[in-house]
Amino acid sequence: ATGAHVPALVIGTGYGGSVAALRLAQAGVDVHMIEMGMAWDTPGADGKIFCNTLSPDHRSYWLRTRTKAPLNYFLGYPIDKDISRYTGVLDAEEFSGITVYQGRGVGGGSLVNGGMAVTPKRENFAAILPSVNPDEMYDVYYPRANAGLGVGTVDPAWFDSTACYQYARVGRKHAQRSGFPFVFVPDVYDWDYMKQEAAGTVTKSALDGEILYGNNHGKKSLQKTYIAQAKATGKVTVSALHKVTSVAPTAGGGYTVVIEQIDTSGATTATKTVTADKVFFAAGSVGTSKLLVKLKATGVLPDLNDEIGKGWGDNGNVMCGRANHLWDPTGKLQSTIPCGGIDNWAAGGAFAEVAPLPTGIETYASFYLSITNNPHRAQFSWNAATGTVDLNWQTSWKQPAIDMAKTIFDKINAKEGTIYRTDLFGVYKIWGDHLTYHPLGGAVLNKATDNYGRLAGYPGLYVIDGSLIPGNTTVNPFVTITALAERNIEKIIATDL
């Protein structure tokens, strides 16, 4: 309620925010989490909380009247459709040169993502977070994050026999025939549950096309792990459909936080003001960057340093499909949860997830999300004329990512005598180069903050999400975001409380 005072306020309920809330609560601190998206704890008229990827309804997108599917064409035909405007779970946020997909709701990106839980190779860590001691990360914080998230790996014997991973076995075969290492990728999906889905003994989720707009079963989102544990302490409250718009220093110490309550049409229904001793920015790379850039430029937090908004990258994301021969089908039943990747990072700067195309029909397509070593970095800036925060990414900056992905797929196509699909992202368009799932940076560790996420200039303000990471993690990012948050909050609890 307006006028309330909280010891610790956390903006956002994704990975960084959930780690902060749990560990602060365990240290005895009362925590209030503020989340602009919905709680996602109540079934709709169809008895389900989340809608299916193949039949998106109002629950799919954040405040849109038409879907904006990442794979927006099939067989050359556009697949997007009209929906009613609602505070849906997936935000396709458009900047001038890139669409940034993000989860909206209690659990952040964990509600919509593939659950791929990858710890980067240790030899690559110095390039990811140069100011962080790798020994403490690999000995303590990566293991702690993996345990907290409930990470597991597919049973290799089941993988070899189940129909739902035929597409991944085809991906493995093609990778290996071209001399690329195929690696199993861990995931937070409950692998025993998936086996039961395949056996027909439980309600299907991963085997029923659920993923982008939420999984109703099987996936261990943050609501089931960190946030459940945090709530169980009795010291954490969560306010959904509340959006933080300002954080300003209060005379005499602490911060005044302005929060807008919204309804499911996105309209503001109330404006509340609370005070907090400590504020943790965990609104995600884009959300935290937008807030900090605005607050610095408009004179609310003028002492933030000039690194605010800088160092943003797309984790080198680029997508493509390959057309297989008719004798090499990928299967009409495809688990939405990827479980393998092709590692050509050292030689070619690309790590490609073998991704599903869960259409329910045989597509003869192999589909891939590549994470590449694209060196481009963009910057957020305040646009006073429009009152918005812009990002100066350019579509052409994806070219290095395409070139790196081609180090894998040109070779596989040559070996297999196959070609790229041209019908998945438009008419005669090979590369999905208009988007990212993995925004990173904007308030980089040891630049915009100190080496533990304390914002320069403002004691008691912290950044604890993906905006700390300077643009690339060499693999999917959420395990690194979680592990870094575990490291930073331990230090903050030990020294700042």
Ligand code: FAD
């Ligand atoms: P987020 O998880 O983005 O959480 C930020 C939260 O803050 C959101 O809930 C948001 O609604 C809220 N928020 C924002 N602004 C405000 C505000 N002003 N007030 C209140 N609340 C606010 N990563 C992997 O590692 N493996 C994968 O398999 C994978 N697949 C993905 C698939 C998709 C479709 C997408 C979109 C992402 C995927 N990712 C994956 C990326 C991963 O989900 C993100 O890197 C991760 O969620 C980022 O964590 P975070 O803590 O930085 O922020």
